[in-house]
Amino acid sequence: MSARPALELARAEYRALSLYAPNRVPCAVDVSDNTNLWGAPPAALRAIRDAENSALTRYPATYAAALKHALAACAGVCPDEIVTGCGSDDVLDSAIRAFAAPGARVAYPEPSFPMLPLFASMNGLAGVSVPLGAQMDIDPDAMLASGARIIYLCSPNNPTGRALSDDAIARIVERAPGVVILDEAYAEYSGDGWLARGPRYGKLLITRTLSKAFGLAGLRVGYATGDAALVAEVEKSRGPYKVSALAERAAIAALAQDRAWVREHIAHVRSNRERLTCALLALGLAPLPSDANFVLVPVVDAPTVAQRLRRCGVGVRPFPALAGVGDAIRITIGPWAMMQTVLDALAEALACA
Ligand SMILES: *Cc1c(COP(=O)(O)O)cnc(C)c1O
Numbered sequence: 001m002s003a004r005p006a007l008e009l010a011r012a013e014y015r016a017l018s019l020y021a022p023n024r025v026p027c028a029v030d031v032s033d034n035t036n037l038w039g040a041p042p043a044a045l046r047a048i049r050d051a052e053n054s055a056l057t058r059y060p061a062t063y064a065a066a067l068k069h070a071l072a073a074c075a076g077v078c079p080d081e082i083v084t085g086c087g088s089d090d091v092l093d094s095a096i097r098a099f100a101a102p103g104a105r106v107a108y109p110e111p112s113f114p115m116l117p118l119f120a121s122m123n124g125l126a127g128v129s130v131p132l133g134a135q136m137d138i139d140p141d142a143m144l145a146s147g148a149r150i151i152y153l154c155s156p157n158n159p160t161g162r163a164l165s166d167d168a169i170a171r172i173v174e175r176a177p178g179v180v181i182l183d184e185a186y187a188e189y190s191g192d193g194w195l196a197r198g199p200r201y202g203k204l205l206i207t208r209t210l211s212k213a214f215g216l217a218g219l220r221v222g223y224a225t226g227d228a229a230l231v232a233e234v235e236k237s238r239g240p241y242k243v244s245a246l247a248e249r250a251a252i253a254a255l256a257q258d259r260a261w262v263r264e265h266i267a268h269v270r271s272n273r274e275r276l277t278c279a280l281l282a283l284g285l286a287p288l289p290s291d292a293n294f295v296l297v298p299v300v301d302a303p304t305v306a307q308r309l310r311r312c313g314v315g316v317r318p319f320p321a322l323a324g325v326g327d328a329i330r331i332t333i334g335p336w337a338m339m340q341t342v343l344d345a346l347a348e349a350l351a352c353a
Helices: 042-049 065-075 087-099 115-122 140-145 166-175 195-200 228-238 245-257 259-282 302-311 336-351
Strands: 082-086 105-110 126-131 150-154 179-183 204-209 221-225 294-298 317-322 326-332
Touching (some): 065 082, 065 245, 082 087, 082 228, 087 115, 087 204, 087 221, 087 228, 105 115, 140 150, 140 166, 150 166, 166 179, 195 204, 195 221, 204 228, 221 228, 221 245, 259 294, 302 317, 302 326
Parallel strands (some): 105 126, 105 150, 150 179, 179 204
Antiparallel strands (some): 082 221, 204 221, 294 326, 317 326
16 A cells, blocks of 8 residues: 555644555465454344345434344343444444543553554544553553553453453453443453443443454444443444444344354364464464464564465464564464465475575
């Protein structure tokens, strides 16, 4: 992507911004984005195929009431304790805008989800990155010392893979002066997470997505749980009509009928994650322990390794110079045939180093 000169008409903060560029080139085996590599859930697919004309011609529900009901039932909260969005990205962006005025600080761990610094800039906020502590866990005191109006946490953390400790999360939630956002995009792979607990704490917002374990990244459906008054503010900031009619129908179908399919693939992820980890160790690599559907693997010169893999038709996400880790590549866990292709390509890429 060539950088265009910034438009003078743009807001000052926007002139320094560039587009999110994960540098994703189509390739035969794409293990770069942590989506469900087994495919789409069957009931959701049927719902899209069988959708009536009005799903295209008419506006969707203003605030996705039916989807909120379905999500609430699964999450074990009330429908008014749910806010949905066009992906959880939309919920995160709306939330930081709702709870912090331009100029205020938003703190996030380093390394963590790269969208957060971007959303902070897009909303005129000052991003403060706080290094992860020992064992890739958060350091609650450092996080709290940032003086941030909003604290963002991600568990399991992307791209490191480890779930944060409950104690550290609880300590932050108890003592934070403002809103705490806990991003649980990968929680289905690690256990129960905090989802049902969200509304109990007035200032905790827990985001989830149907993009990962549910296999619906293309539909863009995300949500959060929290105290009813808290999620109502996020909903104002987000605006109406953000979940399309087709996405809402498919998501409701998936929540009603595809949960066994989702569970089955979570089990496949866990066993293939162990198997891949062993195979990577055998290659002389030291993948970080993961509670998610990906592993982070430190390598020398990640961009070059990623480029060599791409030549073999394998797409991984390179992370050059990650704080506390160094260069690393991130590999999404998928069906074993795919993992074998990745391993073979990786052995070759490392051999020619
Ligand atoms: C993938 C991911 C998301 C999900 O984004 P959507 O907009 O729901 O697709 C959110 N947070 C993290 C940390 C992620 O890795």
